[in-house]
Amino acid sequence: MAITLKEVAERAGVSRSAVSRTFTDGASVSSKMRRKVEKAASELGYSPNALASSLTTGRTKLIGLVSNNFHNPIFLEVFDLFTRGLQDRGLRPLLVNLTNETDAAASVRMLRQYSVDGAVVASSTLPPNFAKAFRDAGVPVVHSFGRFSSSPQVHVIGIDNVECGRMAARTLLARGYKTIAFLGGPESATSTQDRFAGFMQQLSGVPDITVTHSFADAYSFDAGRAEMLRLLQAPPAEAYFCGDDVLSIGALSAIKDSGLSVPDDIGIIGLNDMEMARWQNIDLTTIHQPIQQIVQSSIESMVTLLDDPDRQPESRIFACSVVERGTLRPLP
Amino acid sequence: MAITLKEVAERAGVSRSAVSRTFTDGASVSSKMRRKVEKAASELGYSPNALASSLTTGRTKLIGLVSNNFHNPIFLEVFDLFTRGLQDRGLRPLLVNLTNETDAAASVRMLRQYSVDGAVVASSTLPPNFAKAFRDAGVPVVHSFGRFSSSPQVHVIGIDNVECGRMAARTLLARGYKTIAFLGGPESATSTQDRFAGFMQQLSGVPDITVTHSFADAYSFDAGRAEMLRLLQAPPAEAYFCGDDVLSIGALSAIKDSGLSVPDDIGIIGLNDMEMARWQNIDLTTIHQPIQQIVQSSIESMVTLLDDPDRQPESRIFACSVVERGTLRPLP
DNA sequence: AATATTTTTGCAACCGGTTGCAATATTCGA
DNA sequence: TCGAATATTGCAACCGGTTGCAAAAATATT
Numbered sequence: 123m124a125i126t127l128k129e130v131a132e133r134a135g136v137s138r139s140a141v142s143r144t145f146t147d148g149a150s151v152s153s154k155m156r157r158k159v160e161k162a163a164s165e166l167g168y169s170p171n172a173l174a175s176s177l178t179t180g181r182t183k184l185i186g187l188v189s190n191n192f193h194n195p196i197f198l199e200v201f202d203l204f205t206r207g208l209q210d211r212g213l214r215p216l217l218v219n220l221t222n223e224t225d226a227a228a229s230v231r232m233l234r235q236y237s238v239d240g241a242v243v244a245s246s247t248l249p250p251n252f253a254k255a256f257r258d259a260g261v262p263v264v265h266s267f268g269r270f271s272s273s274p275q276v277h278v279i280g281i282d283n284v285e286c287g288r289m290a291a292r293t294l295l296a297r298g299y300k301t302i303a304f305l306g307g308p309e310s311a312t313s314t315q316d317r318f319a320g321f322m323q324q325l326s327g328v329p330d331i332t333v334t335h336s337f338a339d340a341y342s343f344d345a346g347r348a349e350m351l352r353l354l355q356a357p358p359a360e361a362y363f364c365g366d367d368v369l370s371i372g373a374l375s376a377i378k379d380s381g382l383s384v385p386d387d388i389g390i391i392g393l394n395d396m397e398m399a400r401w402q403n404i405d406l407t408t409i410h411q412p413i414q415q416i417v418q419s420s421i422e423s424m425v426t427l428l429d430d431p432d433r434q435p436e437s438r439i440f441a442c443s444v445v446e447r448g449t450l451r452p453l454p
Numbered sequence: 455m456a457i458t459l460k461e462v463a464e465r466a467g468v469s470r471s472a473v474s475r476t477f478t479d480g481a482s483v484s485s486k487m488r489r490k491v492e493k494a495a496s497e498l499g500y501s502p503n504a505l506a507s508s509l510t511t512g513r514t515k516l517i518g519l520v521s522n523n524f525h526n527p528i529f530l531e532v533f534d535l536f537t538r539g540l541q542d543r544g545l546r547p548l549l550v551n552l553t554n555e556t557d558a559a560a561s562v563r564m565l566r567q568y569s570v571d572g573a574v575v576a577s578s579t580l581p582p583n584f585a586k587a588f589r590d591a592g593v594p595v596v597h598s599f600g601r602f603s604s605s606p607q608v609h610v611i612g613i614d615n616v617e618c619g620r621m622a623a624r625t626l627l628a629r630g631y632k633t634i635a636f637l638g639g640p641e642s643a644t645s646t647q648d649r650f651a652g653f654m655q656q657l658s659g660v661p662d663i664t665v666t667h668s669f670a671d672a673y674s675f676d677a678g679r680a681e682m683l684r685l686l687q688a689p690p691a692e693a694y695f696c697g698d699d700v701l702s703i704g705a706l707s708a709i710k711d712s713g714l715s716v717p718d719d720i721g722i723i724g725l726n727d728m729e730m731a732r733w734q735n736i737d738l739t740t741i742h743q744p745i746q747q748i749v750q751s752s753i754e755s756m757v758t759l760l761d762d763p764d765r766q767p768e769s770r771i772f773a774c775s776v777v778e779r780g781t782l783r784p785l786p
Numbered sequence: 787a788a789t790a791t792t793t794t795t796g797c798a799a800c801c802g803g804t805t806g807c808a809a810t811a812t813t814c815g816a
Numbered sequence: 817t818c819g820a821a822t823a824t825t826g827c828a829a830c831c832g833g834t835t836g837c838a839a840a841a842a843t844a845t846t
Contacts, residue, residue, distance in 0.1 A: 123512075123592060124566065126832055137796045142834055149835095151719035152842090168504035172567040173505045174832035182505065184568075187549065192534035195527045216518065219537035234456065236516075236546060260456075276795040309574045313795055343733055344628065375734040387726065399674055402707040403735060419776040458802055469826045474804060479804095484812090484824055506802035509831040 125168040129449060134162035145170050176237060185213045185263075185424065186241035188209035190220035190248060193340055194368055196396045196413060200244055200266075204416040210356040215241070220248070226255035233261060240424050242266060246283075247341075250275065259433075266420040269312040274435040276417040277427065279420045281310055281311050282439050286409055287320025290363040293444050295328065297451055299361040301388060304335035305349060305373060307365035311341070314365055317393065321363055334359060338369055346372025354380050361389035361450065367396045372404055374449065390449040393442075405448040412440045455499040466494035467589055477502050507567060508657075517545050517756065518593075522552035522580060526673050526700055528728045528745060532598075533730035535749040543558040543757060545571075552580070558587035565593060572756050574598060578615075579643035582607065589767075591697060594759040598752040601644040606767040609759065611752040613743055614771050615645050619652025620722055621741060622695040625776050627660065630786055631693040631721060636667035637681060639697035643673070646697055649725065652696055666691060670701055678704025686712050693721035693782065699728045702738055706781065722781040725774075737780040744772045 131138045136159065143149035144159040149160075152197060162168075174443055176182040183440035185208055191197040201217075208215050216238060218229055233256070240262035243253045253265035253276045264277040271278065294302050304321050306314040318335065325333050334366030336353065338345035346369035348360075364370040365441075377388055384390055392399060419438055425435055463470045468491060469490045475481035483491075492671065494500075499779040508514040515745055519542055523529040533549075540547050548570060552563055565573055565588070572594035580600070585608045588595035596609040602608065613651035626634050627734040636653050657665050668685065678701035682694075686708060696702035704722030709720050716722055723729060727742035751770055 124569075124832095128832080138833080139789060139835080140794090143795090146834075150794060155794075159740060169563050169567055171832055172570060173569050174801090175834070177506055177509070177832080178834040180801085184548075192530060192537075195530060198524060198527060198530040198533075200550070201530075201533065202551065202553065205524075205549050206553060209551060214564075215549045216516075217537050217547045219534060219541060221534065231501050232546075235501055237456075237503060237505050315539070342730065347734075371733065371735070379734055396773055397675065398730070401703065402679075402711055403703070417802090419833095456802095460802080470803080471805080471826060472824090473804095475825090478804080482824060487824075503802055506831090507804070509802080509833090512831085556806040 124171070125166045127168075127170070130159065130163050130168045133166060136156045145427070165401070173363060181239055183213050183331060184216050184236060184238045184239045185237040186218055186229075186236075186242055187215040187244065188218040188220060188229060188233075189244045190219055190339045191221070191245055191341075192219060194366070194396075194397065196367075196394050196411075197244070199397070199413055200417060203414060204242065204244065204421070207421040211421070219238065220245070226252045230255050230259045230261065234259060240264070242420060242424060243268065244420075246280070246313040247308070249312055250278075253278075255261055262424070262431050264420050264424045264427065267313075267417055269316060270437045270439055272437070274437045276435050277423050277438075278435075279416050279423060279438045280440070281411055281416070281442050283316035284320035284323070286393060286442050287317040287322075287363070288324040289320075289409060289442065290317070290393070291321045291324035293450070294361045294363065294389070295325075295331070296387070296453060298454055299359075300330060301332040301334075301359040301361075303333065303353075303359035303362045305346070305353070305362045305364045305369065306335065306337040307335045307341040307345075307369060307408055308339060311365075317363075317365065328330055332359075338365065338372075341366050341368055343368055343372040343375070346370065347376045349373070350376035351380075354382075358382075358388055361391070364390060364392050365401050367392040367394040367406060367408055369405055370408065370449075371398065374404070384449050385451045391444075392449075395445050399445070400447070407449045408445055409442050410445045411442055415440050456503070457474075457499075461501070462491065462494050462498055462500045462607040465498060466490045476545075489491045500683040509576040512587055513571055513625070514569045515545050516548050516568060516570045517572040518550055518568075519547040519576065520550040520552060520561060520565075520573055521576045522555070523552055523577055523673075523702045524551060526698070526728075527730065528699075528726050528743075529576070531729070532749060535746060536574065536576065536753070539749060541665070543753070552617040553579070558584045562587050562593065566591060571760055572596070574752060575600065575757060576752075578612070578645040579640070581644055582610075585610075588758075590715075594756070596752050596756045596759065597623055598748055599645075601648060602771055604770045606769045609755050609767050609770075611748050611755060611770045612772070613748070613774050614766055615648030616652035616655070618725060618741055618774050619654075619695070621652075621774065622649070622725070623653045623656035624662065625723060625782070626652065626693045626695065627657070627663070628785060629721070630691070630692075632662060633664040633666075633691040633693075635665065635685075635691035635694045637678070637685070637694045637696045638667065638702065639701060640671060640717050641669045641675040643697075649697065670697065670704075673700055674697050675700050675707070678702065679708045681705070682708035683712075690714075690720055693723070696722060696724050699724040699726040699731050699738060699740055700704040702781075703730065706736070706738070715721075716781050717783045721783055723776075724781075727777050731777070732779070739779045739781045740777055741774050742777045745772055747772050
C-alpha cells in the first residue's frame with residue numbers, strides 16, 4: 123500500500139541505509155546521493171513511517187494529552203493551545219478522555235502500549251497521585267492546572283489555588299461584605315479544596331464576618347444554578363465566591379430568576395476569566411487565570427523533560443489577578 | 455526500559471510466538487500455556503507494544519481526529535463524545551488542529567506518517583475536498599458536520615444546512631416578521647453558504663418581505679457582536695437568522711447595549727442549540743442540531759469503514775428542529 | 787604522486803512484535 | 817489400544833525502519 127524505504131532504495135539504485143540517512147538529519151550523506159534519493163522518493167511519493175522508526179529510535183513523538191475536563195469551555199482553549207503548541211514542535215497529541223475513569227493504572231498502561239514519549243495531564247480536579255502514576259511508570263509527565271506542591275513529585279504548572287481563595291476573600295472584604303460564602307465545585311476536586319482552604323484561612327479571625335460554604339455537584343452551569351436555588355430558600359449571603367466561572371453563571375441565572383439583582387442584592391466573584399465572563403450579558407467579576415502562559419510553559423517543560431527525563435520535578439506557579447466587572451459592588 | 459515479548463518468553467521458558475499468541479485473541483493457545491505466559495507477564499509487568507505490532511498487522515488503531523473548530527463550545531462536546539466513543543471501541547484519537555492550516559496535503563502526509571487507520575474530519579467549515587484528500591491518499595475518512603452531497607465522494611455525517619436555512623426562514627415567516635436578515639458566519643464556511651442558500655431560497659418569491667444579509671468574520675461572540683453593532687447603525691431588520699449560537703449571543707449582547715430589547719424590537723434565531731443557549735440569562739431560540747447522534751453515527755461509520763475500506767461513500771443526514779425559547783416573538 | 791585523513795556508503799544485525807509452515811503433542815473414534 | 821484427526825508449539829522470515837562497523841571513495845597533506 124504505502125511506499126517503503128526499500129522501494130525507494132531500489133528505484134534510486136542505492137542501499138536502504140542511504141535512503142534512511144537522507145531522511146534523518148544529522149546523518150552523513152553526500153549531496154549527490156541526497157539528490158538521487160530525493161528524486162526517487164518524490165517520484166514514488168514516499169514518506170517515512172514514523173512508527174516503524176520509533177522502534178529503533180525509541181521515540182514516537184507522541185504525547186498523551188490526558189484530561190477529564192470536557193465540560194468546561196476554558197478547556198477548549200486549553201486543547202487548542204496544547205495541540206497547536208505540540209504540533210509546532212513536531213509532537214503529536216494522543217487525546218485521552220478520563221471522564222468516568224478513576225483508575226490511573228489503566229491509562230498508564232494504554233499510554234505505554236502506544237509508547238508515548240510523555241504525557242500532559244491537563245486537569246484541575248485530578249489528584250496529584252494520578253500524574254505520579256505516570257512518573258512511576260517511567261513516563262515523563264507534566265501536570266497542568268494541577269495542585270501545586272512545594273516539594274513536587276512531578277512537574278506541575280498552574281496557579282496557586284489557595285492564594286486565589288485568599289485573593290477572593292480579600293476582594294470581598296475590601297468591598298465591605300459582611301456575610302460571605304463559598305460556593306465550591308465538587309468537593310473531591312483539588313482546585314475546590316485549595317480555593318476553599320485559602321478562602322477560609324483569609325477570613326478566619328476577621329471580626330464581624332459570617333462565613334458559610336457549600337459545594338455544587340460539578341463545575342457546570344446546572345450545578346451552580348441548582349445549588350444557588352437551594353441556597354436562596356434561606357436568606358442568602360451578601361456575596362459568594364463561586365468555584366469557577368461556569369458555576370458563577372449558573373448562580374447568576376438562579377439569582378436573576380428569584381427576582382434578586384446582582385450586584386445590588388448579592389455579589390458574585392468567579393474564577394478563570396473564561397471568554398464568556400466578559401460577554402456583556404454576563405459581565406462577571408472574576409479571577410483571571412493565565413491559561414496561555416500555563417499551556418506554553420507546560421509544553422516547554424515537557425520538551426525539556428523529553429531531553430532529560432531525570433530532571434528534578436518543579437512547580438511553576440503563575441500569578442492570578444482580579445478582573446473587575448459588574449457582579450460585585452464597587453470599592454467604598 | 456519497557457518489558458518486551460522476549461523477556462516474557464524467556465521467563466516463562468517458551469517461545470516468543472507463544473507469548474505473542476497469548477496476547478492475540480483468536481490464536482491457538484492451550485490453557486496451560488496461557489497460564490504460564492500470563493504469570494510471567496504479570497510478574498514482569500509486561501504489556502505489548504501496540505506500535506510494534508502494527509508493523510506486521512498493518513493496523514495501529516489510531517484514528518486522526520481532525521478539526522479546525524477550536525473556538526465553538528459545541529466542539530468541546532464533540533471532542534468529548536468522539537474521544538469516549540473511540541476509546542470504547544479500542545481506538546485512539548490522534549488530535550490534529552487545522553487552525554491556520556489550508557493545505558490538506560500536509561495533514562494527509564502527517565497522518566500517513568503515523569499510519570492512522572482512518573481519519574475523522576470534524577468541521578462544519580472545511581470544504582468537501584479536504585476530506586477527499588484523505589480518501590485519495592487511501593486513508594478511510596468520515597467527514598462529520600460536513601457538507602452533504604447526494605452523490606457523496608466521502609462519507610458525510612451531519613445535517614442538511616440548506617434545509618436548516620429554509621427552516622429558519624419558515625420560522626420567521628410564521629411569526630409575521632416582514633424585514634428579515636441573515637447574519638452569517640464566515641462566508642468561506644460551507645455551513646454558512648448552505649444555510650444562506652436555503653434561507654434565501656425559502657424567502658424568494660414571498661411577497662412583502664424584505665431580505666438583507668451580511669457575514670461576520672468568524673463563528674464567535676466578538677464577531678457576532680461587532681457585526682450586529684455595525685448593523686445597528688442603520689435601522690435594523692425585525693428579525694435575524696444568525697449563523698450559529700455563539701454568533702447569536704454576540705448579536706444579543708450588541709442589541710442589549712444599544713438599548714433595544716429582544717424579542718420586542720428585534721428577533722433572533724440561532725443554530726446549534728449549544729448548552730449555553732438554554733442558560734436562563736441567554737434563553738436563545740435556536741435550531742437544534744443532534745450532535746450526539748452525529749458523533750455516534752460517525753464513529754459507527756468509521757468502524758465499518760475500517761472493516762471494508764472500499765465501501766461506497768454515503769451521506770447520513772439527521773433532522774434538526776426548532777427549539778422555542780425567548781428570542782423570537784410568539785406565533786400569532 | 788604517494789600516503790594519511792576524512793567522508794560516504796553498504797552490510798548486517800537489531801527494534802518488538804506477527805504469522806505461515808512444519809513438527810510435535812493431544813484428543814478422538816473404533 | 818492404535819491410527820487418524822485436531823490442536824498446540826517453535827522456527828524462521830518478515831514488517832519498515834535505524835545504526836555500528838568496516839570497506840570504499842573522496843579529499844587533504846607533504
